[in-house]
Amino acid sequence: MTDDADFVELFREHYNAVRRFIERRVSDREAAADLTMDCFEIAWTKRVPGEPFGLPWIYRTARNLIANEYRRREREGALWTHIETQARTLASESTGVMVERLVDAVRGLSEGDREVLWLTYWEELSAADVAVVLDTNPGAVWTRLNRVRARLRPLLTAPEAEREGAADERR
Amino acid sequence: MNDDELGRALRALDPARTPADSPLPLDAERRLREIMDRPPVRRRRRPAVFITAAAAAVVVVLTILTGVFWMPAPPASALTPDPLSYRELSAGLDAVVADAQRRLADGHGPEEPERRSLSLGWYFSGSPDDAADTVFRREWVDLHWNADLSGAIVTTAAEATNAAGDTVPADGPAPGTLVSELTFVPGQYSTLSVDAPAPTREAMRDRLIASTGVGDAFTAGDAVNGIRRLLGEWTLTDAQEGALLQVVADAPRAHLLGETEDRLGRDVVGISGVPSAAPGYDLTLLVSRDTGRIYGVESTLRDDDPSLGLPGGSVTEYTLWNVDDRKDHST
Numbered sequence: 421m422t423d424d425a426d427f428v429e430l431f432r433e434h435y436n437a438v439r440r441f442i443e444r445r446v447s448d449r450e451a452a453a454d455l456t457m458d459c460f461e462i463a464w465t466k467r468v469p470g471e472p473f474g475l476p477w478i479y480r481t482a483r484n485l486i487a488n489e490y491r492r493r494e495r496e497g498a499l500w501t502h503i504e505t506q507a508r509t510l511a512s513e514s515t516g517v518m519v520e521r522l523v524d525a526v527r528g529l530s531e532g533d534r535e536v537l538w539l540t541y542w543e544e545l546s547a548a549d550v551a552v553v554l555d556t557n558p559g560a561v562w563t564r565l566n567r568v569r570a571r572l573r574p575l576l577t578a579p580e581a582e583r584e585g586a587a588d589e590r591r
Numbered sequence: 592m593n594d595d596e597l598g599r600a601l602r603a604l605d606p607a608r609t610p611a612d613s614p615l616p617l618d619a620e621r622r623l624r625e626i627m628d629r630p631p632v633r634r635r636r637r638p639a640v641f642i643t644a645a646a647a648a649v650v651v652v653l654t655i656l657t658g659v660f661w662m663p664a665p666p667a668s669a670l671t672p673d674p675l676s677y678r679e680l681s682a683g684l685d686a687v688v689a690d691a692q693r694r695l696a697d698g699h700g701p702e703e704p705e706r707r708s709l710s711l712g713w714y715f716s717g718s719p720d721d722a723a724d725t726v727f728r729r730e731w732v733d734l735h736w737n738a739d740l741s742g743a744i745v746t747t748a749a750e751a752t753n754a755a756g757d758t759v760p761a762d763g764p765a766p767g768t769l770v771s772e773l774t775f776v777p778g779q780y781s782t783l784s785v786d787a788p789a790p791t792r793e794a795m796r797d798r799l800i801a802s803t804g805v806g807d808a809f810t811a812g813d814a815v816n817g818i819r820r821l822l823g824e825w826t827l828t829d830a831q832e833g834a835l836l837q838v839v840a841d842a843p844r845a846h847l848l849g850e851t852e853d854r855l856g857r858d859v860v861g862i863s864g865v866p867s868a869a870p871g872y873d874l875t876l877l878v879s880r881d882t883g884r885i886y887g888v889e890s891t892l893r894d895d896d897p898s899l900g901l902p903g904g905s906v907t908e909y910t911l912w913n914v915d916d917r918k919d920h921s922t
Contacts, residue, residue, distance in 0.1 A: 424627060431623055435615055440607035449608065457619060461626045521779060522600050528773045541601040559900070569594060574781040 423469045431460055434475050437543070441479055444542055445486055459485055476545060476552035483553065525572050533568045536561055672713060672906045674891060675875075677849030677861055684847040687860055687878075688840040694883035695829040704787035705826040706742070708734045711749055712910040713854070734824065738785050739777040745769070782824060790830035792837045799838060805867045811845030812864030814838050815874040819888045822912055832884055839864075839876060853877050854909060859886050871896065872907070879913070887911040 439456040446452045459482045463473070526534060532554075539550045547561040554561070680687065713729045729749040736742030750766035783802055788794040799817030800809050818835055821827075827835070839845055839862055848861035858880040863873045871894060877887040890908040892901055901907070 427627065428623070432615060435619060436609060436611055436613055439609050440611065443607045443609060444605065453616075453619070457622045457626070460623065464626050518600070519604075522604070525773075526601075526604075537601060541598055542605050542607070569597060572597060573593075 423467075426469075426472060427464060427467060430463075430472065434478060435460075437475060438478055438482055441482055441543060442486065444538065455482070455485055474549075474552075476549040479539070479543065479545075479553045480555065522572070529568060529571070533564060536564050537568055540565060671901065672854070672909070674904055674906055675851045675853070675861065675889065677851045679849045680847065680860065684840055684845055684862065687847060687862075688836045691836055691860075691878050691880075691883035692833040694879075694881065695833045697882070698829055699882040699884055700829040700832065701826055702828065704828055704831060706736045706738070706824070707826050708732070708823050708912070709826075709914060710823070710910045710912050711855075711914045712908065713906075714908050736775065736780045736782070736824070737777075740780040740782070740785065741775050741777040742780045743772065743774045745772050787825050787827060787831065788821075788834075790828060790834050792834050792841070795831070795834045796838045796841075799835075803866070803868065808867055809842060810864055810867060811839055811842040811862070812866035812874050813868075814842045814845075815862070815864050815876045815888060816866040816868065818876060818885065819874070819910065822885060822888075823910075826912075829884065835885065836878065836883075848875065850880065853887055854911060855914065857881070857886055861889075865893070877911075882913075884913055886913055 435456065438459055439452060442452040442455050442459070443449065446455065459478060462481050462485070463478055467473070526537065529537070535554065536550060539545050539553055540547075543553075545553065547558040547565065550561045550565075551558045682690070710732050711729075712732060731745075731747045731749050733745045733747075734742065746769075748766055748768040783798065788798040796809070796814075798821065799814050800806065802820045803809070803813045803817045805813045814835075818839070821835075842864070844864055846863045848863055850858065850860050853859045859877040860880060861875045861877055863875040866872065866874055871892065873891045873893055875889045875891065876885060877889065878884070879886045888910050889906060892903050892905045892907060894903040895901070896903075896905075
């Protein structure tokens with residue numbers, strides 16, 4: 421297979437994943453589509469024939485691209501507008517409180533902790549791949565992820581009074 | 592909520608709108624062709640000799656600028672606090688606990704349990720390959736909560752202690768810097784019970800078993816683990832702390848390490864155990880020789896951990912309580 425054919429294959433395989441990655445972090449859908457192509461343009465210019473790079477490398481490039489294009493505050497604001505809209509859409513009467521708690525709890529995390537969380541659950545990357553995206557190592561990712569999970573779990577457990585109320589209703 | 596449920600809840604928040612199996616847009620295909628039709632600017636690997644020469648040049652420049660040779664980053668193990676060094680005691684565990692309970696009777700703690708936990712802690716978040724990525728946290732963690740399950744956790748960067756090897760990176764936040772503040776509206780704070788356990792061995796053991804979830808396999812290590820959680824929420828009375836010590840003394844596989852000074856120079860005895868949930872760690876309960884109160888818990892690796900780049904015996908975390916009388920901290 422030629423160098424060009426390899427790249428086209430990589431593009432077709434990963435286009436949607438990269439676009440979704442950027443859509444999760446940039447509110448403007450058109451801008452996300454443009455940034456996706458910018459990302460592949462960088463990948464094309466930086467490729468080394470015979471040494472294919474994987475999706476985590478492209479995600480890392482996308483992160484840098486987003487950081488260059490948007491000031492951090494705008495990115496963060498756009499992301500939270502995104503997430504809160506999604507949360508409102510999802511929340512039914514029975515799960516609304518839980519979803520609100522989750523959003524509040526995640527908002528209280530550091531940016532680095534949130535990024536580990538999103539890469540793990542949205543991009544569904546392994547700790548090793550998250551480490552590639554964040555330019556760190558899997559041990560640090562695991563440690564951080566475990567800390568974040570431990571912090572989120574108790575916040576999302578229904579309080580005792582709520583549980584008792586639910587039990588009463590079942591009786 | 593377990594990790595699977597947490598994962599499902601987080602995935603449900605995904606704001607991406609393009610379906611994962613969406614067909615490739617024609618625009619994207621067209622633009623790909625434009626990109627690939629441009630003359631490529633390909634990154635070639637530089638010859639190794641050039642990299643070596645460039646690296647040498649950097650070292651020379653650094654040497655001229657700073658007057659010292661650049662040194663590689665220290666291993667993670669060099670950045671963890673030295674383990675506490677214990678002196679053997681002639682008395683056994685039961686006698687040591689009985690002595691602590693006698694001192695507790697003198698009354699140093701609050702008259703009623705308080706829904707508050709103030710601690711000074713040091714935490715390690717490992718980065719075996721690059722010390723610059725290693726996260727150290729020495730923090731004051733101050734939790735206040737109420738019977739209606741409202742409350743707040745305020746975390747601030749803490750000052751250095753005088754313990755050997757208790758280092759933090761020079762670029763860490765200045766002491767007193769607010770690290771995070773998390774507020775709970777009524778009903779939001781989650782706990783096993785809004786009431787503190789009664790000051791009896793049985794009530795304390797039941798609570799520690801409930802919080803660790805280990806059931807009949809409950810060991811001294813589990814007791815220390817449960818105490819760490821309990822004191823992470825409560826400031827207990829002396830009678831309650833005396834009951835906690837009895838649970839530890841009565842649990843299987845408690846090991847009296849001896850006497851030492853904790854990270855703040857306070858005289859303590861150490862009682863260790865291995866928690867069922869983390870068999871790679873020793874948890875050590877630090878009990879004051881002066882007041883009998885529980886002053887801290889330290890976590891130590893039992894064996895080498897290649898993923899963290901730490902040898903067995905490395906301290907990975909400590910939490911100290913009864914610290915509100917420190918001169919350099921006002922609440």
